[in-house]
Amino acid sequence: MEEAATGGRGTVTPFASMFPASEAQKAAKRVEEKIGEKQKELDSIKEFVTENTNLINLVSRLPDELNHDIMVPFGKAAFFPGRLIHTNEFMVLLGDGYYAERTAKQTVEILTRRGKTLDSQVESLMANMKDLKAEASFFDVTASEAAEGLVEIREDYVEEKFREKHSKSDDKNNDKKVEFEDDEYARIMSRLDELEKEELEAEAEEVDAKDDVESDVEQPDAAENNDESDTDEQTDAAENNDESETDEQSDAAESNSESHDNTQPQATLSIKEPLLQKTAGALSNKYLPQQNITDTSNVLMQTPKSGFDSSKAFTGSIAESADTVSTNSRQQAVTSSQVITGSIVERADIPKNSQQAAISSQASKPAFDSSKAFTGSIVERTYNLPTSGQDAFSSQSSSSQPSKPLSRFKMRRS
Amino acid sequence: MGSYIQEKIHKFEQFVDGHLKPQLVRVIAERDKVFEQQKIFSDLRMNIENLEKNSVTNLRTMVNLGSEVYMQADVPDTQRIFVDVGLGFHVEFTWTEALSFIALREEKIAGEIEEYTRLISSIKARIKLVCEGIRELLQLPAEKSLPQRVF
Numbered sequence: 001m002e003e004a005a006t007g008g009r010g011t012v013t014p015f016a017s018m019f020p021a022s023e024a025q026k027a028a029k030r031v032e033e034k035i036g037e038k039q040k041e042l043d044s045i046k047e048f049v050t051e052n053t054n055l056i057n058l059v060s061r062l063p064d065e066l067n068h069d070i071m072v073p074f075g076k077a078a079f080f081p082g083r084l085i086h087t088n089e090f091m092v093l094l095g096d097g098y099y100a101e102r103t104a105k106q107t108v109e110i111l112t113r114r115g116k117t118l119d120s121q122v123e124s125l126m127a128n129m130k131d132l133k134a135e136a137s138f139f140d141v142t143a144s145e146a147a148e149g150l151v152e153i154r155e156d157y158v159e160e161k162f163r164e165k166h167s168k169s170d171d172k173n174n175d176k177k178v179e180f181e182d183d184e185y186a187r188i189m190s191r192l193d194e195l196e197k198e199e200l201e202a203e204a205e206e207v208d209a210k211d212d213v214e215s216d217v218e219q220p221d222a223a224e225n226n227d228e229s230d231t232d233e234q235t236d237a238a239e240n241n242d243e244s245e246t247d248e249q250s251d252a253a254e255s256n257s258e259s260h261d262n263t264q265p266q267a268t269l270s271i272k273e274p275l276l277q278k279t280a281g282a283l284s285n286k287y288l289p290q291q292n293i294t295d296t297s298n299v300l301m302q303t304p305k306s307g308f309d310s311s312k313a314f315t316g317s318i319a320e321s322a323d324t325v326s327t328n329s330r331q332q333a334v335t336s337s338q339v340i341t342g343s344i345v346e347r348a349d350i351p352k353n354s355q356q357a358a359i360s361s362q363a364s365k366p367a368f369d370s371s372k373a374f375t376g377s378i379v380e381r382t383y384n385l386p387t388s389g390q391d392a393f394s395s396q397s398s399s400s401q402p403s404k405p406l407s408r409f410k411m412r413r414s
Numbered sequence: 415m416g417s418y419i420q421e422k423i424h425k426f427e428q429f430v431d432g433h434l435k436p437q438l439v440r441v442i443a444e445r446d447k448v449f450e451q452q453k454i455f456s457d458l459r460m461n462i463e464n465l466e467k468n469s470v471t472n473l474r475t476m477v478n479l480g481s482e483v484y485m486q487a488d489v490p491d492t493q494r495i496f497v498d499v500g501l502g503f504h505v506e507f508t509w510t511e512a513l514s515f516i517a518l519r520e521e522k523i524a525g526e527i528e529e530y531t532r533l534i535s536s537i538k539a540r541i542k543l544v545c546e547g548i549r550e551l552l553q554l555p556a557e558k559s560l561p562q563r564v565f
Contacts, residue, residue, distance in 0.1 A: 055480045062485070072477060072487045075458040077498040078512070082489035084477065093482030107483060114481070 010155030016146040024143035031136040035129055042125045049118045056111045063088040063104045419551050426548045430541055438537045445530035452523045458497070459516045462509055465492060 062068065065087060072082035090107040091099045102110065473489035495512050496504040507515060 051480060055483060058479060059483065062479075067488075070477070070487065071496065072473075072475060072489050074475075074495065075461055076454045078458050079496040079504065080473065080489040080492060081494065081496070082473070082487050084485055085488045086486045089486065090479075091476060091484040099484070111481070111483075 010153060013152045013154065015142075015150040015152060018152065019142050019146050021143045021146040024139050024146055028136050028139035028143060031132055031139060035132045035136065038125060038129045038132065042122065042129070045118060045121055045125065049115065049122065052111055052115045052118060056108055056115070059090065059104050059107050059111065423548050423551055426544050426551075430544050434537055434541045434544070438534065438541070441530060441533050441537060445527060445534065448523055448526050448530060452520065452527065455516050455519050455523065459513060459520070462495070462512055462516075466509055 062084070066085075067087060068084040070082060070084055071079035074080050088103050090102050090104065092102050092107055092110055094100050470492055473492050475487050475489065476484040477487040478484055493508060494506055495509065496506050497512050497515060499505050499515070505515075
């Protein structure tokens, strides 16, 4: 590949070196061949369609008379003069060697249904061919462009410069923000500690009765924070630190809702583990793309975080990213989002975040349309919370603890 | 010299791949068609013999209208049968006439098949020959063991 530096950064690559004209032409030819194949397929299907319509006409006409004089085929090479009798009785192949005796009307119905299937096949083939044609034209254009000697200029986007400028211009603003957040963090942390203690006690009581994971799920606190997601993390994270994380997370979310201090008892969630595990597994690889979307929401939070020890900072960031969930919660049937709505009230700096969250939640929605209403709500939550957790963690580790493995969550999930 | 040999080999290979092999495929397909004809006529002969044996005078059968939709058909008189004699002509025969015609037809078909088989083996032989030529050009040792096998 030929590269010419322009001012120290960026590259100029002739199109021809990346996509040699001959290669592009070859590719175009291959696509043309594919189109030819599809055309043949389409022709045969169209033949079927015409055959089918002819047959429909024939079948609907046959009962008009009591009998028709025909040459009855006897093998492939011989005929007997004969006639059709019982002109309103047809044997129609249903498939797999099963035949049904139908009247002319019923047969016509069957044949029209077959015709519809054929039509849909034709349609899909047409769409396929359209795609292929677009591809072929793209290859052709590429070939001609390469032949013309077009070059591609690629210049890396340098983010640091932008950041410097940004921080300089927004100095005051930033300071204020940091102050504000610091203050808030202190508040959150104190509340966190309190709640953690409370919860540990409560947990200790409940652990007696039930086994570890289930108790976590059924804890009112946890349930309140719609801990499908938390349980998810638990199942993923197997044993150790997940409990503390769950607690911290729920605490964090709760501390956001200080103003709404009422801790409404929610219906306890007794979801079976395997199900969660499954959904978590299914989702795990979809977290990654999401990260990009929610990442920006966590950039802001990096500064205050670095002051705390890692676990605190982590929960803090989760509390922040609970905003992400908040917008989501509107779309969900589960009422447990009460805590989170609190966070909306409190935060002045979230509009941007929530917007992004809205985007992300929208993005996540269609993927899970197929899941049932109940699991749907679970899924949505699991979708966002762990993501933000992951985000928070990765941003945290990059800012204050670069030595930690970046994708602990990912590792655990896989 | 080397380039000359290379060129020659290339020519030979092109002859085999571009001419002989497609020809072989075509001829085999044609022979398969004739095989099919043979089967049709032997079936017909067996059917007619069956009718004779059971002395069937009228017949009920199902006619395929297309797309595997069938309707009942009645043949009041099975004595007269119309047999395809080729080129789209059908001749009205009695059973014995039909059987003698079918015998002639089968004979002809057998001859055709034999012809095709001979053609196929000759094409195969030519392919073999050219391959041997290539081998000779490359001066590979295999040629020494092969002469006994040459046709």
